[in-house]
Amino acid sequence: MYVCSCFGVTEQQVKKHAEDGACTPRQIASACKAGTDCGSCVRRIQAILGRAACPRRELADQGKPVLTDLADAA
Numbered sequence: 662m663y664v665c666s667c668f669g670v671t672e673q674q675v676k677k678h679a680e681d682g683a684c685t686p687r688q689i690a691s692a693c694k695a696g697t698d699c700g701s702c703v704r705r706i707q708a709i710l711g712r713a714a715c716p717r718r719e720l721a722d723q724g725k726p727v728l729t730d731l732a733d734a735a
């Protein structure tokens with residue numbers, strides 16, 4: 662099922678990015694553009710991130726770089 666119809670991003674893809682370390686909708690956007698057009702999917706992305714176990718969330722909560730190239734976007 663599509664989460665972001667503007668960019669054809671599926672729930673599976675968002676979960677995959679979350680597993681790879683994206684913990685915020687902004688990091689998901691950096692990874693696959695989801696949420697950067699009409700923005701109507703951002704809440705759905707937030708919901709998915711809220712449910713998904715984010716392995717690096719602790720690091721992010723401590724303010725440490727999670728994805729080096731995305732650290733500035735956080």
Ligand code: FES
Nearest residue numbers: 665667698699702
């Ligand atoms: S549905 Fe994701 S930006 Fe429009």
